[in-house]
Amino acid sequence: MDIEIADLRLLRAVAETGSLAGAARELGTNQGNLSRRLQRIERATGMVIFRRGHHGATPTAAGRLLLRGADAVLPLVDQLLATTGTQPPPPADPAPAAPSRPTAPAPPGTPSVQLGAVPNPLLPVIAGHLGSLLPHAPIALRTADAGPALLDLIRARCLDLAVFRYCPGLEGPLPDGVETAVVAEERLLIGFAERHRLAGRRRLTLADLGSETCILTETGHSALRRHFLAVVERGAVTASSGARPMLCWAADDAEAAALACAMSAVLPAYPFPAPVPGISYLPLDEPAARCQLMLAWPPDGRLAPQATRLAELARQSYPGTGTPAPPPAAAAPPTLLDRPVPHPRPAPFPLTPTYPHAAVPYTERVNSA
Template sequence: MNLEIHDLRILRAIAETGSIAGAARQLGTGQSNVSRHLQRIERAAGTPLFRRHHGGTAPTTAGRILLCGAQTLLSQFDSLLSAVAAHTRGEAAADGVRIGSIRHPVLPAVAGAIHSLLPDAALRVRTDDSSAVLLEALRAQDLDVAVLRRLPLLDPPLPDDVESAVIAPECLCAGVGTGHRLAAGTSAGTPAGASVGMPAGVSPEVSAGMSAEMSAGVPLGMSVGMSDLASETCVMTGSRTSPLRRHFLAAATAYGGTVPELAWAPDESVATALACASAAVHITYPPPAPTPGVVYRPLRDEAARSQIVLAWTCSSSVARHASSLAEAARNA
């Protein structure tokens, strides 16, 4: 007779609740699923383990013998799992959890999720504008987990020793003053009446990301294309070798048209001031909060798209929690 730990949990739940329906509620599954498992277990045992009656179920003599052993095994197994979990928490608490991230609003959600899962672990956070630098640190085991920006059409695949989960889709945005022609909807190739939430030419995945940004209070309008920026001066922050500049120039090159004139601002406040005055178009990733007088319009070109991903290695101290961390970040 071959029984699994899950089979023993089902038998225990039926005995504790006195019915198949009660066991299903306790285990968070359907009543039919519990019934099928019980029938299979009884076939394997070669004898009925529970007697069905009007008020529910009661274990037979064979059932009581099996339940006695099942309780002992389950207690030992649960203690083993608790010991392993405590050891994992202890390792993380001793070494701390090292988080690397681009400067992005999702970072607090990741840090909060790690604290919830590993409350005794000290958190060390490192930020960098370059996902490549963070990826290198992750592979060198200088980081346990990293929040990266990946460009699906431009970046090579992640190395085999790195696993990842997509947190959210993104795309480059063009910030313009409310009096700018692009704020008024004068966009080449954008049909009149196109939905603000689902701009023409943008995939449902990217549109979902735009909707998420809009729900956060960022005023995103209809999409624009690289062709709409050909006659504009585009201003960016950061160095001339920044990932943002690389992404924008790659998108412009992929478009194949005229690359817009580029200007540089020392910080975001200067860039948004120029956009507000309609003196330039502010090229950026979706901002975390709205800026009065500026409308941010997503670039619909394929090469303008990106993804925010959570990355880790199999040897990381938080690898077993990675899927939970990614889900928490998605729901933030």
């Protein structure tokens, strides 16, 4: 029995959401139908693709191999369908391109700048710099939950520029055929209600989370979910106690924040542009919790001449840096601050790009010594 494109989309949805229930919601079907389709795929391949348990659905080694093939094929299929004017089924990741900002009428024949990004604090700044560098080119934005899909689109020449996160200690090497630049060093954040027992600390370790309940969302945030679970697994292997936090699943971000406050639980997160009322955040002080916010572009793409300058501008604008950044080779990118960030009162957006959480930015100064 052959594997169909719809089957690959199903596998991607299960991997991205981390559960059959989340994938069913993502694809607009019910969990029973999705489970039967997954069983048919596993019979067709003769492989167990996902391990199902109370923590969700985790791909096996064979499943990861099949998912890498899906990650390579699906962007090309979507591009082919877009070229022929055929609308594909709703993809799990990335979303269809849509204009990200109103623009003045461009000269006839001016191609759009194709920008792809994971949710991150710098996206508005990068889009603004693109508009300044190429004032007559309309900008089209694709959002994705994970970096590999964006890198595949860069390699397929479907994107001119991508903003993504990369975890050097947990992921393989970056693919060939892509130029990259590091914009900032980030760390996983742990959110909690302002009256939580962890409030007032300057940093957290996995040992602090051993007795906690961690809230994860079933839909979206697949890269965050995989990163956090990998950090927990690595910490459980290296720690003598082997203690690990209990996991609890929420349907979406709003439910996750509500459960964190109601249950006095904790909430893993990446730095993001919008604050969550009632939640404060601390960086997770573990080596595996570090990641890099990066730009990627095709070496011979239309933005290649401006990409290095754009990366430098983005580096200077990263929340909380405050001063111009030196050339990329002269200093390490900025990292996250070690202080909790309460939800502030709304303030006018500043002319100089800074992090909208105002009082305390999500960065920490890098000691250049």
